[in-house]
Amino acid sequence: MSPERFEELVGEALDEVPVELMSLMNNVVFLVEDLPPGGGDDLLGLYEGTALTERGWDYAGALPDRITIFRLPTLKICDSEEDVVDEVAVTVVHEIAHHFGIDDQRLHDLGWG
Secondary structure, eight states, rough: HHHHHHHHHHHHHHHHHHHHHHHHHHHEEEEEESOOOOOOSOOOEEEESSSSOOOOOOGOOOOOOOEEEHHHHHHHHHHHHHHHHHHHHHHHHHHHHHHHHOOHHHHHHTTOO
């Protein structure tokens, strides 16, 4: 799958996130990269930043949080474009949840692991 098509799928997944939820997100940027830092191939997405639940009075002026979705690891575990669509949607929700302070264990408990 081309990088352009993968980026389209990430955009479509973001379009599916309820407007009410997206409006609560603050100071965050979404990116698509081929591989995670270090070149590993088992990480599908990464949230880097300070979760909304951890931001205090000293947060002002911080650089945007980053949510990165990784193309090649996602393609590696998917057999079809439909699988990619589903996996990208789950990964986007998973990383957005981290922005709201939800940890991996809770996400796994909720079925978004």
